[in-house]
Amino acid sequence: xxxxxxxxxxxxxxIVAVTLAGAGFAVRDVPVAVAAGPARDLAAAAPDxxxxxxxxxxxxxxxxxxxxxxxxxxxxxTVLTRHGKVVHTxxxxxPDVTQAAPLRRDAIYxxxxxxxxVTGVAxxxxxxxxxxxxxxxxSRYIPQFxxxxxxxxxxxxxxPRLEAARGQMTMRQLMTHTAGLGYVINDVNPVDKLYRxxxxxxxxxxxxxxxxxxxxxxxxxxxxxxxxxxxxxDVQGYLVEQLSGRSFGDFxxxxxxxxxxxxxxxxxxxxxxxxxxxxxxxxxxxxxTPAPQRGDPTVKPAGPSGGGGLYSTADDYVRxxxxxxxxxxxxxxxxxxxxxxxxxRTNHVQPEALKTMQPGTGWGMDFxxxxxxxxxxxxxxxxxxxxxxxxxxxxxxxxxxxLSFVGMIQxxxxxxxxxxxxxxxxxxxxxxxxxx
Numbered sequence: 202x203x204x205x206x207x208x209x210x211x212x213x214x215x216i217v218a219v220t221l222a223g224a225g226f227a228v229r230d231v232p233v234a235v236a237a238g239p240a241r242d243l244a245a246a247a248p249d250x251x252x253x254x255x256x257x258x259x260x261x262x263x264x265x266x267x268x269x270x271x272x273x274x275x276x277x278x279t280v281l282t283r284h285g286k287v288v289h290t291x292x293x294x295x296p297d298v299t300q301a302a303p304l305r306r307d308a309i310y311x312x313x314x315x316x317x318x319v320t321g322v323a324x325x326x327x328x329x330x331x332x333x334x335x336x337x338x339x340s341r342y343i344p345q346f347x348x349x350x351x352x353x354x355x356x357x358x359x360x361p362r363l364e365a366a367r368g369q370m371t372m373r374q375l376m377t378h379t380a381g382l383g384y385v386i387n388d389v390n391p392v393d394k395l396y397r398x399x400x401x402x403x404x405x406x407x408x409x410x411x412x413x414x415x416x417x418x419x420x421x422x423x424x425x426x427x428x429x430x431x432x433x434x435d436v437q438g439y440l441v442e443q444l445s446g447r448s449f450g451d452f453x454x455x456x457x458x459x460x461x462x463x464x465x466x467x468x469x470x471x472x473x474x475x476x477x478x479x480x481x482x483x484x485x486x487x488x489x490t491p492a493p494q495r496g497d498p499t500v501k502p503a504g505p506s507g508g509g510g511l512y513s514t515a516d517d518y519v520r521x522x523x524x525x526x527x528x529x530x531x532x533x534x535x536x537x538x539x540x541x542x543x544x545x546r547t548n549h550v551q552p553e554a555l556k557t558m559q560p561g562t563g564w565g566m567d568f569x570x571x572x573x574x575x576x577x578x579x580x581x582x583x584x585x586x587x588x589x590x591x592x593x594x595x596x597x598x599x600x601x602x603x604l605s606f607v608g609m610i611q612x613x614x615x616x617x618x619x620x621x622x623x624x625x626x627x628x629x630x631x632x633x634x635x636x637x
Contacts, residue, residue, distance in 0.1 A: 241285025241527055243519065251283040252634030258289045261627045265620070269294040272489055273616040275482045276304035278515040281628060282523060283604040290515075296479035296611075298489045309465055309477045310609045312518065313509040313590030317434045319521065320507035321376065321567025323441045323452060325541050332444040335549070338369040339380070342440055345416035346370065351381065352392050352419040361391060363419055370424035375433045377564040379554040381420035382431040386591065392421035402432060404502035404510060408439040408449065411504055425551055428558045434567060438507025450505045460534040461524055463517040468505040470498040470512050478512070481592050484614035492613065509590065515609045522598050522605040546586045546600065548572050580629040593617040597625070602636050604628075 248255040261279065268274045276294030280287060292306045327333065333342065340347035349370075350363040370380040383392035385402050396402070401414045415432070422429060438449045445452050450468050458466050470478060481492040502510060520531060525545075529537030537545075548555075548563025548570045555563060561577025563570045568586040571577050579585070587597035593610035595617075608624055610617060629635075 239285070241523065242532070243282060243285065243287050243523055246284075246286035246288060248288050248631075251286055251288055253283065253288055253631050254633045257631035257633070258627075260631070261289065261624065262291055262293075264623050264627060265291050265293050268616055268620060272298075273484065273614075274610055274612055274620065275489055276308070276479060276610065277620070278304065278306060278308060278310075278609040279624065280515045280519045280607045281604065282519060282526075282606075283602070283632075285523060285527070285603075287519075288604075296477075297491060298480075298482065299491060304479070305477065307465065307477060307514055307516065308479045308609070309470060309474060309512050309514055310479055310594055310611055311481065311590070311592045312511050312513045312594045312609075313592045314588060315513070315518065315590045315594050315596060316507060316509050316511040317567045318588060319453065319457060319511060320434050320437050320441070321545060322457060322521075322525075322536060323449075323507075324376065324437050325537055325545060325566055326456060327441065327444045329538060329541055333372055333440075335371070335373040335376075337372045339372060339375055339436075340369055342443055343412060343416075343436070345412060349381075349416070350419050351423055352390075352421055355391070361419060366420060367423045368425065370420075373549055374424050375436060376566045377428070377549050377554075378431050378433055379425055379428050379550055379564075380431065380433050381422045381424045381427070381429070382415070382433050382436070383418070383421050383429075384431045386430075390421055392419055395419070396432065402435055402506060402508070404496075404504050404506055406504050408435075408442060408504045411435060412439055426553050428550055428554045428564065432508060434508040435506055437567075438505060441507070448505075449507060450501070453505075457521075457536065458517075460536065461520045461531055463513065463520055466511060466513040466517045468510045468512070469501045472499050475499060479609075479611045481611040481613060483612075484616065515607050518594075518596065518609075519605065519607045522596055522607060525598055526600065526603060526605055546570060546584070546598075580625045589617075589621060593620075595621045595624075602632060604632070 248258055265277045275298045276296055279291040281289040292304055294304050296304050296308050351366050352361055353364045354362045356362050374380040383396045385396045388394040388397055395418050399414050441449045441452050482489045483492050524531035525542055528539035529535055529542045545566035547565055550564045561573040563572045569588055571579050571583055571585040574583045581599055582601045584601050585597055585599045589595035593612040596607045598605045
């Protein structure tokens with residue numbers, strides 16, 4: 202069995218205790234000192250003190266600078282941690298290519314689908330309180346979902362042909378994108394088109410309106426048969442409200458952001474922080490182009506999107522990833538029990554739906570999981586969990602090597618996927634003392 206190094210003092214203490222007990226000593230009579238280890242407080246640390254080669258980490262700086270110099274990305278912020286310490290950071294470029302101001306470390310980003318793991322943590326906090334179980338039918342909490350039908354093609358007149366679902370979607374399926382729901386980020390199938398046409402994920406409306414509309418739309422697959430990236434996490438945001446009796450935004454602020462010290466993370470940006478928001482850019486033949494502003498970031502949404510509505514900073518989000526690496530605790534505040542975090546980073550996609558996923562990957566509680574690093578073609582080891590946002594932000598958490606990486610850009614185009622892949626290669630080539 203492989204243990205992260207922070208557990209080794211405990212393991213050694215247990216071995217000593219068991220050995221003494223076997224020799225006839227009463228374990229309760231033997232004082233066993235367990236080293237506390239250095240604080241996991243995100244203080245800066247020299248790379249070589251935590252197993253990284255400093256000269257090799259400079260390759261991250263060079264790669265990021267190249268993408269910015271080639272005008273493929275406007276600006277990039279990255280934070281790498283190991284053993285609870287910040288090992289390396291990069292801040293390069295501009296928040297807006299049309300302006301002269303340089304990018305600041307505290308720039309605020311639309312993190313889009315990196316909201317999903319935060320929603321997952323909120324759900325699992327309520328799971329710990331006994332508010333729901335993995336195999337519960339979703340209709341126990343959303344009665345309108347009891348009679349959802351499945352899109353099975355089209356009738357001769359062009360209308361949808363529907364059939365009864367073969368089973369009720371479960372909370373496990375809702376947490377793993379296997380519930381059969383559609384999404385609004387594309388219209389590759391008739392159900393996604395209906396999601397877009399009906400404006401089902403309109404943050405200007407309360408989350409109840411989202412559920413009422415979604416209940417009139419068909420599923421795109423029978424629950425449990427297919428993995429399909431979906432609006433399931435927006436539904437989870439609604440469930441947080443129903444199960445907690447608090448608005449989703451207030452729950453996240455009071456139970457997650459404030460305790461973790463995530464002072465710049467919310468579903469809106471106060472007016473005095475707007476100047477720190479990085480612009481979204483797109484790639485065009487003429488070069489980088491700022492995308493049009495979408496909505497007013499200072500307006501608190503009536504229906505905060507659990508699937509993609511948060512604003513945050515690199516330093517805020519790394520506090521969130523470190524809480525998970527610390528098995529649910531950060532800065533003296535415990536959000537989740539260690540076993541709950543283990544559940545979140547375990548694949549829960551059942552065999553039939555797993556066949557529809559990328560080889561070597563699965564899905565936990567709102568995270569993608571590397572189940573076989575070789576099959577996935579990953580530098581990160583089996584057990585790593587991660588996700589990214591449509592506006593370019595990305596992160597991963599590696600519990601084997603006790604490290605996390607957070608990257609922030611505001612970009613829609615091929616360079617976003619390129620930097621995600623390159624960053625993993627460059628982190629692991631610099632890790633010269635991995636866990637054995």
